[in-house]
Amino acid sequence: MSAAPIRSVAILGGGTAGWMTAAALSKALSAQGVAIALIESDAIGTIGVGEATIPTIHWFNQLIGLDEAAFMAETGATWKLGIEFRGWQGEGSAYFHPFGTYGLPGDAQMLPHRLIRAWNGGHALDIEQFSLTTQMARAGVFARSNGDPRSLLSTLGHAYHFDAGLYAAFLRRMAEERGVRRHEGRVTRIEQDGQTGFIQALTTERGERVAADLFIDCSGLGGLLIEGQMHAGFEDWSHWLPCDSAWAAPTAADAAPPLYTTATAAQAGWRWRIPLQHRVGNGYVFSSKFQDAEAARSDLLAAIGTPTADPRLIRFTPGRRRQAWIGNVVAIGLSSGFLEPLESTSIHLIQTGIGKLLSLFPRQDCAALLAEQYNRVFAQEMEDVRDFLVLHYHFTKGRNEPMWQACQAADLPATLAYKVDHFVGSGRLMLRQEDLFRDASWFAVMTGQGLRAQGHNPMLDSMSAADNLRHLDAVRAAIAKSAAQLQGAR
DSSP states (O other), X not given: OOOOBOOEEEEEOOHHHHHHHHHHHHHHHGGGTOEEEEEEOTTXXXXXXXXXXOTTHHHHHHHTTOOHHXXXXXXXXXXXXXXEEESBTBTTOEEEEESBOSSSTTOTTTHHHHHHHHHHTTOOOOGGGGOHHHHHHHHTOOOOOOSOTTSGGGGBOOEEEOOHXXXXXXXXXXXXXXXXXXEESOEEEEEEOTTTOOEEEEEETTOOEEEOSEEEEOOOTTOTTTTTTTOOOEEEOTTTOOOOEEEEEEEOOOSSOOSSEEEEEETTEEEEEEEOSSOEEEEEEEOTTTSOHHHHHHHHHHHHOSOSSOOEEEEOOOEEESOSEETTEEEOGGGGEEOOGGGSOHHHHHHHHHHHHHHTOOBTTXXXXXXXXXXXXXXXXXXXXXXXXXXXXXXXXXXXXXXHHHHHHSOOOHHHHHHHHXXXXXXXXXXXXXXXXXXXXXXXXXXXXXXXOSOOOGGGGGSOHHHHHHHHHHHHHHHHHHHHHHHHTO
Protein backbone atom coordinates (compact mmCIF):
# COMPACT_ATOMS: atom_id res chain seq x y z
CA MET A 1 0.00 0.00 0.00
CA SER A 2 1.14 3.57 -0.66
CA ALA A 3 2.32 5.63 2.27
CA ALA A 4 0.07 8.38 3.58
CA PRO A 5 0.30 11.76 1.86
CA ILE A 6 2.24 14.64 3.38
CA ARG A 7 -0.10 16.60 5.63
CA SER A 8 2.35 19.13 7.11
CA VAL A 9 5.55 20.90 6.11
CA ALA A 10 7.91 22.92 8.32
CA ILE A 11 10.39 25.40 6.85
CA LEU A 12 13.35 26.30 9.05
CA GLY A 13 14.58 29.79 8.22
CA GLY A 14 13.10 32.84 6.56
CA GLY A 15 14.95 35.25 4.31
CA THR A 16 14.74 34.91 0.56
CA ALA A 17 14.99 31.10 0.50
CA GLY A 18 12.48 30.48 3.28
CA TRP A 19 9.79 32.82 2.03
CA MET A 20 10.25 31.81 -1.62
CA THR A 21 9.69 28.22 -0.49
CA ALA A 22 6.70 29.18 1.63
CA ALA A 23 5.11 31.19 -1.19
CA ALA A 24 5.58 28.40 -3.73
CA LEU A 25 4.44 25.54 -1.50
CA SER A 26 1.40 27.44 -0.25
CA LYS A 27 0.38 28.11 -3.85
CA ALA A 28 0.96 24.55 -5.02
CA LEU A 29 -0.42 22.69 -1.99
CA SER A 30 -3.26 24.93 -0.83
CA ALA A 31 -5.92 22.78 -2.52
CA GLN A 32 -4.61 19.70 -0.71
CA GLY A 33 -4.97 21.17 2.76
CA VAL A 34 -1.28 20.78 3.65
CA ALA A 35 -0.35 22.80 6.75
CA ILE A 36 2.79 24.89 6.23
CA ALA A 37 4.77 26.45 9.07
CA LEU A 38 7.87 28.63 8.92
CA ILE A 39 10.23 29.14 11.84
CA GLU A 40 12.59 32.10 11.86
CA SER A 41 14.21 34.40 14.38
CA ASP A 42 14.41 38.16 14.04
CA ALA A 43 17.65 37.90 16.02
CA ILE A 44 19.33 35.93 13.22
CA GLY A 45 20.37 38.10 10.32
CA THR A 46 20.16 37.11 6.67
CA ILE A 47 22.89 37.55 4.08
CA GLY A 48 20.46 39.39 1.81
CA VAL A 49 22.89 40.42 -0.94
CA GLY A 50 21.25 38.38 -3.69
CA GLU A 51 19.79 41.43 -5.38
CA ALA A 52 20.42 40.51 -9.02
CA THR A 53 18.65 37.77 -10.93
CA ILE A 54 18.66 36.00 -14.28
CA PRO A 55 15.69 35.52 -16.63
CA THR A 56 14.58 32.26 -15.01
CA ILE A 57 13.03 34.42 -12.27
CA HIS A 58 10.00 34.82 -14.57
CA TRP A 59 9.16 31.13 -14.17
CA PHE A 60 9.08 31.41 -10.40
CA ASN A 61 7.09 34.64 -10.34
CA GLN A 62 4.50 33.05 -12.61
CA LEU A 63 4.42 29.90 -10.47
CA ILE A 64 3.43 31.82 -7.35
CA GLY A 65 1.07 34.19 -9.17
CA LEU A 66 3.12 37.34 -8.57
CA ASP A 67 1.99 40.61 -10.16
CA GLU A 68 5.03 42.22 -11.83
CA ALA A 69 4.02 45.85 -11.27
CA ALA A 70 3.30 45.28 -7.58
CA PHE A 71 6.50 43.26 -7.18
CA MET A 72 8.65 46.00 -8.73
CA ALA A 73 7.04 48.74 -6.65
CA GLU A 74 7.32 46.78 -3.39
CA THR A 75 10.94 45.67 -3.85
CA GLY A 76 12.53 48.76 -5.44
CA ALA A 77 13.20 46.68 -8.54
CA THR A 78 14.87 47.82 -11.75
CA TRP A 79 15.25 46.10 -15.10
CA LYS A 80 18.32 44.00 -15.82
CA LEU A 81 19.43 43.17 -19.37
CA GLY A 82 22.75 41.54 -18.53
CA ILE A 83 26.10 41.86 -16.77
CA GLU A 84 29.10 43.96 -17.72
CA PHE A 85 32.50 42.54 -16.75
CA ARG A 86 35.14 45.21 -16.31
CA GLY A 87 38.87 44.58 -15.96
CA TRP A 88 38.78 40.81 -16.38
CA GLN A 89 41.16 41.07 -19.32
CA GLY A 90 43.25 43.82 -17.77
CA GLU A 91 42.55 47.36 -16.63
CA GLY A 92 40.32 49.23 -19.05
CA SER A 93 38.86 46.10 -20.63
CA ALA A 94 35.13 45.34 -20.62
CA TYR A 95 32.71 42.89 -22.16
CA PHE A 96 28.98 42.29 -21.85
CA HIS A 97 27.04 39.11 -21.07
CA PRO A 98 23.55 39.82 -22.45
CA PHE A 99 20.28 38.16 -21.54
CA GLY A 100 18.86 37.17 -24.89
CA THR A 101 20.36 35.68 -28.03
CA TYR A 102 22.74 36.90 -30.70
CA GLY A 103 21.66 37.60 -34.26
CA LEU A 104 18.24 37.29 -35.85
CA PRO A 105 15.38 35.09 -34.61
CA GLY A 106 16.25 31.43 -34.97
CA ASP A 107 19.96 32.17 -35.48
CA ALA A 108 21.12 31.65 -31.89
CA GLN A 109 23.26 28.58 -32.58
CA MET A 110 24.74 29.53 -35.95
CA LEU A 111 25.46 33.23 -35.43
CA PRO A 112 28.50 32.49 -33.21
CA HIS A 113 29.94 30.31 -35.98
CA ARG A 114 29.36 33.09 -38.51
CA LEU A 115 31.30 35.50 -36.30
CA ILE A 116 34.08 32.98 -35.67
CA ARG A 117 34.47 32.46 -39.41
CA ALA A 118 34.68 36.20 -39.98
CA TRP A 119 37.14 36.73 -37.12
CA ASN A 120 39.38 33.93 -38.35
CA GLY A 121 39.24 35.56 -41.76
CA GLY A 122 40.75 38.73 -40.31
CA HIS A 123 37.58 40.80 -39.94
CA ALA A 124 37.37 42.71 -36.63
CA LEU A 125 33.63 42.65 -36.02
CA ASP A 126 32.30 43.90 -32.68
CA ILE A 127 30.27 41.17 -30.97
CA GLU A 128 28.07 43.73 -29.22
CA GLN A 129 26.63 44.90 -32.55
CA PHE A 130 25.04 41.47 -33.01
CA SER A 131 23.01 41.51 -29.79
CA LEU A 132 19.88 43.66 -29.60
CA THR A 133 19.80 43.15 -25.83
CA THR A 134 23.32 44.56 -25.51
CA GLN A 135 22.46 47.55 -27.70
CA MET A 136 19.44 48.35 -25.53
CA ALA A 137 21.50 48.01 -22.33
CA ARG A 138 24.18 50.33 -23.66
CA ALA A 139 21.55 52.89 -24.71
CA GLY A 140 19.77 52.70 -21.35
CA VAL A 141 16.48 51.75 -23.01
CA PHE A 142 14.36 48.85 -21.78
CA ALA A 143 12.31 46.66 -24.08
CA ARG A 144 10.86 43.24 -23.43
CA SER A 145 10.48 40.24 -25.72
CA ASN A 146 7.19 40.24 -27.60
CA GLY A 147 6.97 36.46 -27.88
CA ASP A 148 6.69 36.52 -31.69
CA PRO A 149 9.39 34.11 -32.96
CA ARG A 150 9.61 36.06 -36.22
CA SER A 151 10.38 39.39 -34.54
CA LEU A 152 13.79 40.70 -33.51
CA LEU A 153 12.19 41.54 -30.17
CA SER A 154 12.00 37.80 -29.51
CA THR A 155 15.80 37.81 -29.11
CA LEU A 156 15.56 40.06 -26.07
CA GLY A 157 15.77 38.81 -22.51
CA HIS A 158 15.54 40.48 -19.11
CA ALA A 159 15.59 39.90 -15.38
CA TYR A 160 15.54 42.24 -12.38
CA HIS A 161 17.59 43.88 -9.69
CA PHE A 162 15.65 44.07 -6.44
CA ASP A 163 16.05 44.41 -2.69
CA ALA A 164 16.23 40.83 -1.36
CA GLY A 165 14.93 41.85 2.06
CA LEU A 166 11.92 43.60 0.57
CA TYR A 167 11.34 40.64 -1.75
CA ALA A 168 11.26 38.27 1.24
CA ALA A 169 8.80 40.58 3.03
CA PHE A 170 6.62 40.75 -0.10
CA LEU A 171 6.58 36.95 -0.38
CA ARG A 172 5.89 36.61 3.33
CA ARG A 173 2.67 38.60 2.96
CA MET A 174 1.63 36.40 0.05
CA ALA A 175 2.42 33.21 1.94
CA GLU A 176 0.69 34.24 5.14
CA GLU A 177 -2.42 35.24 3.19
CA ARG A 178 -2.45 31.66 1.90
CA GLY A 179 -2.30 30.22 5.39
CA VAL A 180 1.41 29.82 6.13
CA ARG A 181 1.95 30.18 9.87
CA ARG A 182 5.12 31.91 11.06
CA HIS A 183 6.78 30.98 14.36
CA GLU A 184 9.27 33.42 15.88
CA GLY A 185 12.38 32.23 17.70
CA ARG A 186 15.51 30.16 17.53
CA VAL A 187 15.22 26.40 17.43
CA THR A 188 16.56 24.96 20.69
CA ARG A 189 15.49 21.32 20.35
CA ILE A 190 15.31 18.93 17.41
CA GLU A 191 13.45 15.63 17.79
CA GLN A 192 14.64 12.80 15.55
CA ASP A 193 13.30 9.28 15.18
CA GLY A 194 15.88 6.82 16.43
CA GLN A 195 15.04 4.18 13.82
CA THR A 196 14.31 6.08 10.60
CA GLY A 197 16.44 9.14 11.30
CA PHE A 198 13.52 11.33 10.22
CA ILE A 199 13.09 14.68 11.95
CA GLN A 200 9.87 14.67 13.95
CA ALA A 201 9.59 18.15 15.47
CA LEU A 202 11.40 21.42 16.18
CA THR A 203 10.96 23.38 19.41
CA THR A 204 11.72 27.09 19.66
CA GLU A 205 13.17 29.05 22.56
CA ARG A 206 9.62 30.21 23.26
CA GLY A 207 8.54 26.63 23.84
CA GLU A 208 6.55 26.25 20.61
CA ARG A 209 6.78 22.72 19.23
CA VAL A 210 6.37 22.40 15.46
CA ALA A 211 5.84 18.85 14.24
CA ALA A 212 5.74 18.02 10.51
CA ASP A 213 6.00 15.24 7.96
CA LEU A 214 8.52 17.09 5.79
CA PHE A 215 11.17 19.63 6.81
CA ILE A 216 12.76 22.21 4.49
CA ASP A 217 16.12 23.51 5.70
CA CYS A 218 16.51 27.18 4.74
CA SER A 219 18.69 27.93 7.77
CA GLY A 220 21.58 29.38 5.76
CA LEU A 221 25.23 28.47 5.42
CA GLY A 222 25.32 26.41 8.63
CA GLY A 223 22.61 23.98 7.50
CA LEU A 224 21.19 23.33 10.96
CA LEU A 225 19.16 20.32 9.83
CA ILE A 226 20.85 19.00 6.70
CA GLU A 227 24.33 19.19 8.20
CA GLY A 228 23.81 19.52 11.94
CA GLN A 229 21.38 16.61 12.20
CA MET A 230 21.60 14.65 8.96
CA HIS A 231 25.39 15.00 8.44
CA ALA A 232 25.18 15.49 4.68
CA GLY A 233 28.85 16.33 4.22
CA PHE A 234 30.26 19.17 2.13
CA GLU A 235 32.23 19.23 -1.13
CA ASP A 236 34.65 22.15 -0.97
CA TRP A 237 35.40 23.90 -4.29
CA SER A 238 37.88 26.47 -2.94
CA HIS A 239 40.66 25.09 -5.14
CA TRP A 240 38.72 26.33 -8.17
CA LEU A 241 36.90 29.31 -6.65
CA PRO A 242 39.26 30.93 -4.12
CA CYS A 243 37.01 33.75 -2.89
CA ASP A 244 35.64 33.05 0.58
CA SER A 245 34.56 36.47 1.87
CA ALA A 246 32.60 39.53 0.84
CA TRP A 247 32.02 43.06 2.07
CA ALA A 248 28.61 44.53 1.21
CA ALA A 249 27.55 48.17 1.50
CA PRO A 250 24.83 50.36 -0.05
CA THR A 251 25.27 53.79 -1.59
CA ALA A 252 22.79 56.43 -2.76
CA ALA A 253 20.59 55.65 -5.75
CA ASP A 254 21.57 56.58 -9.29
CA ALA A 255 19.55 59.31 -11.00
CA ALA A 256 19.23 57.02 -14.02
CA PRO A 257 19.95 53.42 -12.97
CA PRO A 258 21.80 51.43 -15.65
CA LEU A 259 20.02 48.36 -16.99
CA TYR A 260 22.73 45.91 -15.99
CA THR A 261 24.85 44.62 -13.14
CA THR A 262 28.56 45.48 -13.12
CA ALA A 263 31.26 43.01 -12.02
CA THR A 264 34.69 44.65 -11.81
CA ALA A 265 37.85 42.58 -11.30
CA ALA A 266 39.95 43.78 -8.35
CA GLN A 267 43.14 42.83 -6.50
CA ALA A 268 41.89 39.64 -4.85
CA GLY A 269 38.43 39.17 -6.32
CA TRP A 270 35.77 41.37 -7.85
CA ARG A 271 33.31 44.14 -6.99
CA TRP A 272 29.61 44.12 -7.78
CA ARG A 273 27.37 47.11 -8.43
CA ILE A 274 23.61 46.56 -8.53
CA PRO A 275 21.34 49.59 -9.15
CA LEU A 276 17.95 49.62 -7.43
CA GLN A 277 15.28 52.31 -7.37
CA HIS A 278 16.14 53.47 -3.84
CA ARG A 279 19.84 52.63 -3.54
CA VAL A 280 22.80 50.92 -5.16
CA GLY A 281 24.00 47.59 -3.81
CA ASN A 282 27.79 47.32 -3.73
CA GLY A 283 30.13 44.59 -2.63
CA TYR A 284 33.61 43.15 -2.89
CA VAL A 285 33.96 39.37 -3.14
CA PHE A 286 37.56 38.49 -2.21
CA SER A 287 39.90 35.71 -1.12
CA SER A 288 41.10 36.03 2.47
CA LYS A 289 44.15 33.99 1.47
CA PHE A 290 45.32 36.85 -0.76
CA GLN A 291 43.95 39.93 1.02
CA ASP A 292 42.99 40.56 4.63
CA ALA A 293 39.51 41.77 5.48
CA GLU A 294 40.43 45.32 6.50
CA ALA A 295 42.42 45.93 3.32
CA ALA A 296 39.50 44.58 1.28
CA ARG A 297 37.10 46.87 3.16
CA SER A 298 39.32 49.87 2.39
CA ASP A 299 39.47 48.92 -1.28
CA LEU A 300 35.68 48.69 -1.48
CA LEU A 301 35.19 52.08 0.19
CA ALA A 302 37.79 53.67 -2.06
CA ALA A 303 35.87 52.42 -5.08
CA ILE A 304 32.32 53.33 -4.02
CA GLY A 305 32.76 56.48 -1.94
CA THR A 306 30.65 57.12 1.14
CA PRO A 307 28.19 54.29 1.90
CA THR A 308 24.77 54.93 3.42
CA ALA A 309 25.30 52.09 5.93
CA ASP A 310 28.31 50.39 7.45
CA PRO A 311 29.81 47.60 5.32
CA ARG A 312 28.91 44.06 6.40
CA LEU A 313 31.39 41.18 6.21
CA ILE A 314 30.18 37.80 4.97
CA ARG A 315 32.23 34.60 5.21
CA PHE A 316 31.54 31.51 3.13
CA THR A 317 33.04 28.39 1.61
CA PRO A 318 32.25 27.71 -2.06
CA GLY A 319 30.85 24.25 -2.67
CA ARG A 320 27.79 22.09 -2.13
CA ARG A 321 26.32 19.56 0.28
CA ARG A 322 27.07 16.03 -0.81
CA GLN A 323 23.36 15.38 -0.34
CA ALA A 324 20.69 18.08 -0.31
CA TRP A 325 17.86 15.67 0.52
CA ILE A 326 18.23 13.09 3.29
CA GLY A 327 15.27 11.30 4.84
CA ASN A 328 12.53 13.88 5.32
CA VAL A 329 14.88 16.90 5.18
CA VAL A 330 15.42 18.91 1.99
CA ALA A 331 17.96 21.76 1.96
CA ILE A 332 17.14 24.78 -0.21
CA GLY A 333 19.22 27.92 -0.63
CA LEU A 334 22.48 28.51 1.21
CA SER A 335 21.96 25.45 3.41
CA SER A 336 22.46 23.31 0.27
CA GLY A 337 25.65 25.05 -0.83
CA PHE A 338 27.13 28.38 -1.86
CA LEU A 339 28.33 29.78 -5.17
CA GLU A 340 29.36 33.41 -5.29
CA PRO A 341 26.99 35.82 -7.09
CA LEU A 342 29.26 36.46 -10.09
CA GLU A 343 26.52 35.36 -12.51
CA SER A 344 23.55 36.15 -10.23
CA THR A 345 22.60 32.51 -9.73
CA SER A 346 21.78 32.47 -5.99
CA ILE A 347 18.04 33.12 -6.34
CA HIS A 348 17.88 30.85 -9.39
CA LEU A 349 19.29 27.96 -7.33
CA ILE A 350 16.64 28.57 -4.67
CA GLN A 351 13.81 28.45 -7.18
CA THR A 352 15.13 25.36 -8.97
CA GLY A 353 15.44 23.62 -5.61
CA ILE A 354 11.78 24.43 -5.05
CA GLY A 355 10.90 23.27 -8.55
CA LYS A 356 12.67 19.94 -8.09
CA LEU A 357 10.92 19.44 -4.75
CA LEU A 358 7.51 20.07 -6.29
CA SER A 359 8.17 17.67 -9.16
CA LEU A 360 9.43 14.97 -6.77
CA PHE A 361 7.08 15.78 -3.89
CA PRO A 362 7.02 12.73 -1.59
CA ARG A 363 4.60 10.88 0.59
CA GLN A 364 5.25 10.54 4.31
CA ASP A 365 7.77 7.72 3.76
CA CYS A 366 9.95 10.10 1.67
CA ALA A 367 10.99 7.30 -0.69
CA ALA A 368 14.76 7.06 -1.03
CA LEU A 369 14.57 6.99 -4.83
CA LEU A 370 13.07 10.48 -4.85
CA ALA A 371 15.91 11.82 -2.73
CA GLU A 372 18.43 10.04 -4.96
CA GLN A 373 17.02 11.71 -8.07
CA TYR A 374 16.87 15.12 -6.37
CA ASN A 375 20.48 14.82 -5.26
CA ARG A 376 21.64 13.70 -8.69
CA VAL A 377 20.02 16.65 -10.47
CA PHE A 378 21.05 19.07 -7.73
CA ALA A 379 24.71 18.01 -7.97
CA GLN A 380 24.71 18.36 -11.75
CA GLU A 381 23.16 21.81 -11.60
CA MET A 382 25.63 23.08 -9.01
CA GLU A 383 28.56 21.71 -10.99
CA ASP A 384 27.29 23.35 -14.19
CA VAL A 385 27.13 26.75 -12.49
CA ARG A 386 30.51 26.15 -10.83
CA ASP A 387 32.09 25.49 -14.22
CA PHE A 388 30.63 28.69 -15.67
CA LEU A 389 32.12 30.69 -12.78
CA VAL A 390 35.50 28.98 -13.05
CA LEU A 391 35.54 29.96 -16.74
CA HIS A 392 35.73 33.62 -15.67
CA TYR A 393 38.54 33.11 -13.16
CA HIS A 394 40.81 30.76 -15.07
CA PHE A 395 40.95 32.66 -18.35
CA THR A 396 41.50 36.12 -16.92
CA LYS A 397 44.40 37.89 -18.61
CA GLY A 398 46.21 41.15 -18.00
CA ARG A 399 46.02 40.79 -14.21
CA ASN A 400 49.23 39.91 -12.39
CA GLU A 401 48.01 39.91 -8.80
CA PRO A 402 48.82 36.67 -6.92
CA MET A 403 45.21 35.49 -6.71
CA TRP A 404 44.62 35.83 -10.42
CA GLN A 405 47.91 34.09 -11.20
CA ALA A 406 46.83 31.21 -8.97
CA CYS A 407 43.49 30.98 -10.78
CA GLN A 408 45.19 30.94 -14.17
CA ALA A 409 47.54 28.16 -13.04
CA ALA A 410 44.85 25.93 -11.49
CA ASP A 411 43.63 22.85 -13.36
CA LEU A 412 40.14 23.10 -14.81
CA PRO A 413 37.31 20.79 -13.74
CA ALA A 414 37.20 17.99 -16.33
CA THR A 415 33.67 18.96 -17.32
CA LEU A 416 34.74 22.53 -18.09
CA ALA A 417 37.93 21.44 -19.88
CA TYR A 418 35.74 19.33 -22.18
CA LYS A 419 33.61 22.35 -23.12
CA VAL A 420 36.66 24.56 -23.64
CA ASP A 421 38.43 22.00 -25.84
CA HIS A 422 35.38 21.65 -28.08
CA PHE A 423 34.91 25.39 -28.38
CA VAL A 424 38.55 26.16 -29.14
CA GLY A 425 38.77 23.30 -31.61
CA SER A 426 35.54 23.78 -33.56
CA GLY A 427 33.55 26.69 -32.12
CA ARG A 428 30.95 24.24 -30.82
CA LEU A 429 29.25 24.71 -27.46
CA MET A 430 28.66 21.30 -25.93
CA LEU A 431 25.56 21.94 -23.83
CA ARG A 432 22.89 19.62 -22.50
CA GLN A 433 19.22 20.51 -22.82
CA GLU A 434 18.96 21.05 -19.07
CA ASP A 435 22.02 23.33 -18.76
CA LEU A 436 21.15 26.67 -17.19
CA PHE A 437 23.38 28.87 -19.33
CA ARG A 438 22.71 28.57 -23.05
CA ASP A 439 24.71 29.25 -26.23
CA ALA A 440 24.62 33.05 -26.03
CA SER A 441 25.88 33.08 -22.43
CA TRP A 442 28.76 30.68 -23.01
CA PHE A 443 29.71 32.44 -26.24
CA ALA A 444 29.64 35.87 -24.61
CA VAL A 445 31.82 34.85 -21.66
CA MET A 446 34.21 32.60 -23.59
CA THR A 447 34.75 35.36 -26.13
CA GLY A 448 34.94 38.04 -23.44
CA GLN A 449 37.53 36.01 -21.52
CA GLY A 450 39.74 35.81 -24.58
CA LEU A 451 39.05 32.30 -25.87
CA ARG A 452 39.26 32.09 -29.64
CA ALA A 453 37.83 29.22 -31.65
CA GLN A 454 40.09 27.81 -34.36
CA GLY A 455 37.26 26.51 -36.49
CA HIS A 456 33.58 26.89 -37.26
CA ASN A 457 30.68 24.59 -38.09
CA PRO A 458 31.37 23.22 -41.61
CA MET A 459 27.68 23.55 -42.45
CA LEU A 460 28.52 27.22 -43.10
CA ASP A 461 30.92 26.26 -45.88
CA SER A 462 27.99 25.90 -48.25
CA MET A 463 28.24 29.68 -48.62
CA SER A 464 31.30 31.71 -49.52
CA ALA A 465 33.22 33.82 -47.03
CA ALA A 466 31.92 36.91 -48.82
CA ASP A 467 28.33 35.73 -48.50
CA ASN A 468 28.91 35.07 -44.81
CA LEU A 469 30.10 38.65 -44.37
CA ARG A 470 27.10 39.97 -46.27
CA HIS A 471 24.81 37.99 -43.98
CA LEU A 472 26.55 39.44 -40.92
CA ASP A 473 26.26 42.95 -42.35
CA ALA A 474 22.51 42.42 -42.80
CA VAL A 475 22.17 41.15 -39.24
CA ARG A 476 24.11 44.09 -37.87
CA ALA A 477 22.01 46.56 -39.88
CA ALA A 478 18.73 44.98 -38.76
CA ILE A 479 19.76 45.15 -35.11
CA ALA A 480 20.94 48.74 -35.43
CA LYS A 481 17.63 49.72 -37.08
CA SER A 482 15.56 47.98 -34.40
CA ALA A 483 17.64 49.54 -31.62
CA ALA A 484 17.21 53.01 -33.12
CA GLN A 485 13.44 52.52 -33.41
CA LEU A 486 13.18 51.38 -29.78
CA GLN A 487 15.28 54.33 -28.59
CA GLY A 488 13.15 56.75 -30.61
CA ALA A 489 9.95 55.31 -29.17
CA ARG A 490 10.83 55.77 -25.51
